[in-house]
Amino acid sequence: MSQDKKRDAIIEAALKRFAHFGVAKTTMTEIGNDLSLSKASLYYYFPDKLSLYAAVLKHISEATEKKDEAIITSKEIPLEAIHTYLDIRTDFIIKYHNILEYLKTYTPLTMPPELQELFSYFYSRELSRITAIIEKGKQQSVFHISDSRKTAELFFDFLEGFRYSFITRSGNFFPDKKQFLTILKKEKEFASIFFKGLS
Amino acid sequence: MSQDKKRDAIIEAALKRFAHFGVAKTTMTEIGNDLSLSKASLYYYFPDKLSLYAAVLKHISEATEKKDEAIITSKEIPLEAIHTYLDIRTDFIIKYHNILEYLKTYTPLTMPPELQELFSYFYSRELSRITAIIEKGKQQSVFHISDSRKTAELFFDFLEGFRYSFITRSGNFFPDKKQFLTILKKEKEFASIFFKGLS
Incomplete structure (x- = not known):
């Protein structure tokens, strides 16, 4: 996967978890597991849950x-x-x-x-x-x-x-x-x- | 002074101090002193600054x-x-x-x-x-x-x-x-x- 595609896949996975379980109850580990992504790899794209949350908000509002x-x-x-x-x-x-x-x-x-x-x-x-x-x-x-x-x-x-x-x-x-x-x-x-x- | 008049005098004294120095900076002791009123006497009318503050608000808005x-x-x-x-x-x-x-x-x-x-x-x-x-x-x-x-x-x-x-x-x-x-x-x-x- 290209870097952009990987980034999009993380956003999609986070969106699903956030929508289903809520943001507070979702951990970065769970999102990483959904994509079989190492912690280091996930954190390379999004240093914390907040930056991932912001990316999800941007994604859904632009869609x-x-x-x-x-x-x-x-x-x-x-x-x-x-x-x-x-x-x-x-x-x-x-x-x-x-x-x-x-x-x-x-x-x-x-x-x-x-x-x-x-x-x-x-x-x-x-x-x-x-x-x-x-x-x-x-x-x-x-x-x-x-x-x-x-x-x-x-x-x-x-x-x-x-x-x-x-x-x-x-x-x-x-x-x-x-x-x-x-x-x-x-x-x-x-x-x-x-x-x-x-x- | 009748009870009502005493109560009004306390409200007036509090109003002056609150307006001049602000509510946070005014103490019950200062208001008592302004009227040469004992602490017990003052607290008989208003058990705390908040109840006196509420009385002042009521007073100015009804005036x-x-x-x-x-x-x-x-x-x-x-x-x-x-x-x-x-x-x-x-x-x-x-x-x-x-x-x-x-x-x-x-x-x-x-x-x-x-x-x-x-x-x-x-x-x-x-x-x-x-x-x-x-x-x-x-x-x-x-x-x-x-x-x-x-x-x-x-x-x-x-x-x-x-x-x-x-x-x-x-x-x-x-x-x-x-x-x-x-x-x-x-x-x-x-x-x-x-x-x-x-x-």
Whole structure:
């Protein structure tokens, strides 16, 4: 196997274990055993579980990136597009619930650099998607705003604040799948009002 | 002095010290000394600093309650009313910054019962104010919504989420007065869009 292929195989094996047993309960040894890989060889690619975890997160979030973007872009009506965006995000969380749950280990202040970097990439990707949706409404003369990016930032700040506060208040537990559907319902109501107002 | 008057005097003395030196740096002994009160006498009214702190919070938030409500109610245009509501809230935080800073000691999960009770009172008061504003818009046929209370809850969830996330992300420090003005600016933009939409 080439180095790249070996690296991909490790990520795939880790993904399976993380998804099935959770991240906390999975050891590097188990992942190495799954691939009949020596410890030295495994650690050559990923010096610790955290760096492997970050690689898995990157892998799963990039896997459907283009497809997701195409689906969102295909929606001509901004409100439909933003609801689709929210649906896709929640589908992702529910699909990889066991993997994402591990993020609860960290707060924004204790987040290690490997994950911080990833999160700032996610942040800019989400923000571009929302900006594109709002810009579409502006181009269609449905939205009368001066700066699509700034409006998207405001939308995202309040959306993220709501999610973050919901997740933090739920204590040491990551919300379960059903709770994420409750969050989604509120997010959609919020998006509808944000786009259309109360009148 | 009657028991009630003595209690009020203790609250006033604590308020002065808390506002001037901060809560963490103020001791019960100092407050007792200010009033030439014996330790036993002081502890008869307030068994610990936390119960005195809760009493001070209650006192300052009730002091202008009726006046604030009258000002908000006098605004006929819902958007003006909600901006005034947000102004009043920020004025309060800035005025009592030294006292409120101490709340940063707790998270929603470690909040002691004395403060939890107070916060659920604040929560219902804020929610009534927002509901009244939205209901006014509904009565004026400016807002076309079915349930003012539910709409107010949604507004408040996202508003509080934004504030909470801002305060938490700022680490172990309570945001300074200038930062609260930045928060206020975003809150007003948010309220404008929530009420009027993007069109």
